[in-house]
Amino acid sequence: xxxxxxxxxxxxxxxxxxxxxxxxxxxxxxxxxxxxxxxxxxxxxxxxxxxxxxxxxxxxxxxxxxxxxxxxxxxxxxxxxxxxxxxxxxxxxxxxxxxxxxxxxxxxxxxxxxxxxxxxxxxxxxxxxxxxxxxxxxxxxxxxxxxxxxxxxxxxxxxxxxxxxxxxxxxxxxxxxxxxxxxxxxxxxxxxxxxxxxxxxxxxxxxxxxxxxxxxxxxxxxxxxxxxxxxxxxxxxxxx
Amino acid sequence: xxxxxxxxxxxxxxxxxxxxxxxxxxxxxxxxxxxxxxxxxxxxxxxxxxxxxxxxxxxxxxxxxxxxxxxxxxxxxxxxxxxxxxxxxxxxxxxxxxxxxxxxxxxxxxxxxxxxxxxxxxxxxxxxxxxxxxxxxxxxxxxxxxxxxxxxxxxxxxxxxxxxxxxxxxxxxxxxxxxxxxxxxxxxxxxxxxxxxxxxxxxxxxxxxxxxxxxxxxxxxxxxxxxxxxxxxxxxxxxxxxxxxxxxxxxxxxxxxxxxxxxxxxxxxxxxxxxxxxxxxxxxxxxxxxxxxxxxxxxxxxxxxxxxxxxxxxxxxxxxxxxxx
Numbered sequence: 001x002x003x004x005x006x007x008x009x010x011x012x013x014x015x016x017x018x019x020x021x022x023x024x025x026x027x028x029x030x031x032x033x034x035x036x037x038x039x040x041x042x043x044x045x046x047x048x049x050x051x052x053x054x055x056x057x058x059x060x061x062x063x064x065x066x067x068x069x070x071x072x073x074x075x076x077x078x079x080x081x082x083x084x085x086x087x088x089x090x091x092x093x094x095x096x097x098x099x100x101x102x103x104x105x106x107x108x109x110x111x112x113x114x115x116x117x118x119x120x121x122x123x124x125x126x127x128x129x130x131x132x133x134x135x136x137x138x139x140x141x142x143x144x145x146x147x148x149x150x151x152x153x154x155x156x157x158x159x160x161x162x163x164x165x166x167x168x169x170x171x172x173x174x175x176x177x178x179x180x181x182x183x184x185x186x187x188x189x190x191x192x193x194x195x196x197x198x199x200x201x202x203x204x205x206x207x208x209x210x211x212x213x214x215x216x217x218x219x220x221x222x223x224x225x226x227x228x229x230x231x232x233x234x235x236x237x238x239x240x
Numbered sequence: 241x242x243x244x245x246x247x248x249x250x251x252x253x254x255x256x257x258x259x260x261x262x263x264x265x266x267x268x269x270x271x272x273x274x275x276x277x278x279x280x281x282x283x284x285x286x287x288x289x290x291x292x293x294x295x296x297x298x299x300x301x302x303x304x305x306x307x308x309x310x311x312x313x314x315x316x317x318x319x320x321x322x323x324x325x326x327x328x329x330x331x332x333x334x335x336x337x338x339x340x341x342x343x344x345x346x347x348x349x350x351x352x353x354x355x356x357x358x359x360x361x362x363x364x365x366x367x368x369x370x371x372x373x374x375x376x377x378x379x380x381x382x383x384x385x386x387x388x389x390x391x392x393x394x395x396x397x398x399x400x401x402x403x404x405x406x407x408x409x410x411x412x413x414x415x416x417x418x419x420x421x422x423x424x425x426x427x428x429x430x431x432x433x434x435x436x437x438x439x440x441x442x443x444x445x446x447x448x449x450x451x452x453x454x455x456x457x458x459x460x461x462x463x464x465x466x467x468x469x470x471x472x473x474x475x476x477x478x479x480x481x482x483x484x485x486x487x488x489x490x491x492x493x494x495x496x497x498x499x500x501x502x503x504x505x506x507x508x509x510x511x512x513x514x515x516x517x518x519x520x521x522x523x524x525x526x527x528x529x530x531x532x533x534x535x536x537x538x539x540x541x542x543x544x545x546x547x548x549x550x551x552x553x554x555x556x557x558x559x560x561x562x563x564x565x
Contacts, residue, residue, distance in 0.1 A: 003340070003341050006337055006340040006341055007341070009337075010326070010329070010337050013328075013329070013333075014326070014328055014329075017328040018328070081324050081327075082320065082322050082324030083324040083325065083326060084324075085285075085290055085318075085320045085324060086318065086320065086324060086325075086338075086385070087341075088289075088290055089288040089289060089290050089313055089316070089318045090313055090338070090341045090342055091310050091313040091314040091341070091342060091343055092313075092341050093310065238290065238291055238292065239291075239292060
């Protein structure tokens with residue numbers, strides 16, 4: 001695993017040389033900030049109380065659109081330019097390549113989340129909010145993001161077109177998001193299974209400020225599974 | 241250093257290479273010569289562990305490319321045909337990254353990057369972004385990354401493609417000087433380039449090895465055909481003459497010489513005849529021919545040895561396949 005840091009650093013540099021990273025950061029923080037301002041304005045006026053729950057849910061949906069843009073270039077760009085040929089003929093294992101790139105996308109995502117800290121910061125400055133639920137909400141977002149990014153890493157490794165990678169990632173994430181909505185319509189056993197698979201179901205508790213280890217395990221397993229899948233896909237691409 | 245045995249690569253119905261067998265000894269600079277789509281890149285990609293062979297075995301630096309790819313990859317420097325580089329990086333940071341991923345120890349990294357930069361003539365360009373470099377300089381960066389960890393084996397796919405004449409000469413000299421300390425296999429479809437750089441040339445055509453040409457002092461010395469199994473010493477032992485004099489007198493005079501095996505009159509015009517004289521190989525009868533001609537009072541207009549060119553060797557080897565298949 002000694003090559004992971006080198007690949008991580010290179011991928012981070014590549015992010016910040018292209019406009020994508022900046023676009024993603026700006027769009028996400030802008031949308032989040034706007035929604036935060038609008039909601040708290042309304043809620044403090046007409047509701048008498050407010051919390052970050054709605055904000056977190058809103059951020060999770062924005063992530064659906066924005067996170068595929070972070071992962072689309074990871075392998076697709078290397079395949080397109082041919083640099084994958086040098087990567088795959090250097091003494092770097094497929095796992096090192098996948099982990100290094102995933103780690104870079106996770107770091108970028110974390111920066112993106114951190115930029116939105118300005119919102120709870122306002123709350124702390126002007127009132128005395130409960131810190132714990134907010135921290136738990138961000139933890140949930142982080143885990144959700146890790147899952148999204150792992151899936152995006154997989155889609156990037158199956159195509160050489162970044163746009164296709166982003167689209168497949170978006171559609172897959174959306175699918176896994178809404179799959180829980182059917183749980184009401186089908187039988188109770190299948191319904192439970194569907195809502196268990198759903199990415200958003202597990203996030204609900206985090207947004208309310210509740211930590212439940214089963215959700216953490218879900219997200220970690222999800223991410224691990226897809227990262228494992230990514231390694232296998234990268235290996236199998238050489239077999240054609 | 242490099243052993244390929246019966247390498248075959250099939251994509252469904254299409255066979256890219258078949259039965260490719262060859263060896264490269266340590267320190268050799270071997271050329272892989274063939275027309276486009278002959279299978280050169282496919283073979284190299286198998287040697288560098290980029291893709292597995294459908295059949296056959298390959299070993300580089302003693303390690304099997306299929307069973308121990310990581311060991312092979314530590315010991316090779318590979319420059320693919322299209323020279324893919326991370327164009328957003330500077331030369332120095334790119335070479336640093338390559339040094340890291342190729343396992344150069346931290347303490348040696350700075351020195352190795354520096355020496356690769358110097359060897360490839362990139363001094364002064366270290367902080368340039370690769371995307372802003374010309375093709376020739378990108379090729380040098382590509383060569384630098386192949387050399388960065390001082391690998392025992394270098395595998396270069398068409399290293400001079402797309403360069404201007406001056407850059408081509410520089411790269412060729414660079415590659416030639418790498419032999420001895422490194423084992424080099426390079427592919428090309430430019431015949432003169434192969435004869436300039438390589439000591440031995442493996443000819444591949446339509447996915448199969450057609451034969452091997454061994455060079456001595458840049459000239460064809462031995463030809464081995466893979467299809468017919470024949471080995472020819474290409475010393476043709478021929479001398480080309482243009483003599484002013486009557487062929488009726490010249491032919492018998494030359495023909496009577498014991499060292500000459502045959503004389504052929506190619507053409508005659510205005511009293512000047514063109515002859516090709518075949519003699520025993522390994523002897524130089526030019527001086528004797530000259531003195532015979534002058535002694536007989538004929539005008540010696542032109543005298544030169546006829547050497548088989550690489551083109552002829554190439555055509556001969558690749559022609560056999562057509563006639564046999």
